[in-house]
Amino acid sequence: MLLTDKKVAIIGGGPGGLTLAKLLQLHQVTVKVYERDIDRNSRMVGSPLDLHFGSGLAALRKAGLMDAFKQHYRPGADRMLITDNQGNIRLNDHHEKPEADFGNPHFRPEIDRAPLRNMLLDALNPDTVVWNSHFLSMDKQGTGWLLRFKDGSTDYADVVIGADGANSKIRPYLTDIRPFYTGIIMLEGLIHDTAQTAPRIHALMQGGKIMAFGKHKSLLMGSKGGGHMGFYISFKAEEHTLQEYKTICSDRELLSTWFRKEYDTWGALWQELLQATEIPLIPRPIYCMPADQNWQAQDNLTLLGDAAHLMPPFAGEGVNMAMLDALELSECLCETNHSNLKEAIAAYEMQMRQRAAKIAQESLDNGERMHSEHSLQTMLDLFESFG
Ligand SMILES: Cc1cc2nc3c(=O)[nH]c(=O)nc-3n(C[C@H](O)[C@H](O)[C@H](O)COP(=O)(O)OP(=O)(O)OC[C@H]3O[C@@H](n4cnc5c(N)ncnc54)[C@H](O)[C@@H]3O)c2cc1C
Structure with missing residues (x-):
């Protein structure tokens, strides 16, 4: 296996980074997650997340975490109303959404961010996450990287994975393309x-x-x-x-x-x-991030989630893409027959960029629809087209 005897550092303990850590540990990879939050009780802001059958839930299935997920998701939270600006209901799917049916690809159960994080943390080996580790910079050392943190501490890793979100400090080591x-x-x-x-x-x-x-x-x-x-x-x-x-x-x-x-x-x-x-x-x-972004694959560094392909939240796909990245990256690194790390990382990055570009365009289009002159009718038409 390509990661035998390698130390892997994941920068960022969001849903993408933690899912990857779990999937790598299933292959006995030595992995640490460096997270800037002080501890797991740091306040989590942001909307609840709906996980999708072929992406977020697929990663949890592979990680063996579906039973845990079923204990923590919020039944009924996926049901939705569309109203006009006076609050008059124009679409109500409360009676149409599938009941808790985890075999149905259209079932998109919602979970709050803190329970999702706690569930992933509980699934990791003890001391996998190094809290209060605000990554600042890194330098090449041998075939790997010397990581530097805000509190002055350092650590070495053979392979670094940037899962540090929208304002990634790892991304500039691969590309100078910036989000717009x-x-x-x-x-x-x-x-x-x-x-x-x-x-x-x-x-x-x-x-x-x-x-x-x-x-x-x-x-x-x-x-x-x-x-x-x-x-x-x-x-x-x-x-x-x-x-x-x-x-x-x-x-x-x-x-x-x-x-x-x-x-x-x-x-x-x-x-x-x-x-x-x-x-x-x-x-x-x-x-x-621009849809046509590209960079040269390296043999000891890659990105996932928002760090790789920040996109607007208007298709509800950000967390799902981050968790699918984790799934596909773990498979490229641990399960396929690539002859070296650079080849495995290049294969992951190619499919990740293509998939993310398509979904980011959908999210941008939805954002335009939701903020257009006739946004109400445009969104009603869109939902009707889904059938
Ligand atoms: C307003 C809004 C609404 C959204 N709604 C949805 C939605 O409904 N559905 C959906 O799927 N997605 C939604 N998203 C997007 C979703 O939140 C992200 O796509 C998802 O969280 C990405 O996961 P990630 O693991 O890649 O990054 P993040 O969740 O951003 O995690 C990154 C982690 O890295 C840590 N970190 C950052 N910098 C450093 C550093 N220098 N050193 C160490 N640690 C660091 C952070 O503390 C964090 O824990 C929304 C986003 C926004 C802004």
Whole structure:
């Protein structure tokens, strides 16, 4: 096996990095995950994730983690409403979505980010993850790499895998291609105890998700475990205005004034979001890697997940692509007959880039649809075309 007697370092303990660590350990590979979070209890932000049959769930099946997943996913959280900007329901799939049917390729169960991470962590050998390891840089040493971390510590690895997300510090060692801004920004909010604090939206949501569309704008909401709810205010914004949103998001009064002005034709129902949300909201300008990116394969370094192919979240594919990367990379490294590491990594990277370019284009197209002049009708037509 190509990784026999090699030390593998995965930089980043997100879903992609942890899935890869588990799959490599099934082949007895010596692997460490270096994660900048202080420990596993660091607060996880972000929307719940729906895992797909042929990608995220395929990786979990291979890792032997489906039983664990079934204990932690949130039944019913995948059900969805589409409303107009007044909150009138225009599409309701609550009675159409398959019941918990893990053999059905259309079943896309949702899981919150923290339980997904905990489940993957619990599946690893003790001390696989080196917490509080903020990677800064690395230098070639022999045939491998000397890794340098923010606290001054160093470590050696024969093979390095960058799974460190959107702002990867590993990516520049392979390519100087940078993500581009898509023209869309999402302001992320969190509401606790939704039944009490945002009762009308809570009742409408019924434990699932709501996508509300108006001209060039949307509001996206989803229930979370523990009675919480996450939401995004999503709209187009010029790149030079992005800085302003940090200020707006940090001040409830500024935010409310801004929302009343920008969402002035929207129904009063949505004011609940602004009244109940934690402050600050997190501004998330949406970036994407160019579809035609390419780089020379190396024999001791590669990327996966957002570090390799950051894409907008409008097709719900980011985490699924990261976990499928982990599955395909582990197979190229441990199960195929490549004669050397460079050949195995090149084969993985070629299929990963082609697949990701196609999905990133779908995500970009969805982003345009969701923020178009006739976004509501465009999205209803899209969902109808799925049958
Ligand atoms: C607003 C928004 C909504 C989204 N919604 C969805 C959705 O509904 N469905 C979906 O599939 N995807 C969604 N995504 C995308 C999804 O979150 C990512 O695609 C997915 O998390 C990628 O996984 P990853 O493991 O590659 O990277 P990440 O999840 O970003 O993990 C990277 C890890 O690396 C660590 N790290 C970073 N830098 C360093 C460093 N220098 N040293 C050490 N550690 C480091 C981080 O702390 C983190 O733990 C959304 C993204 C955004 C921005």
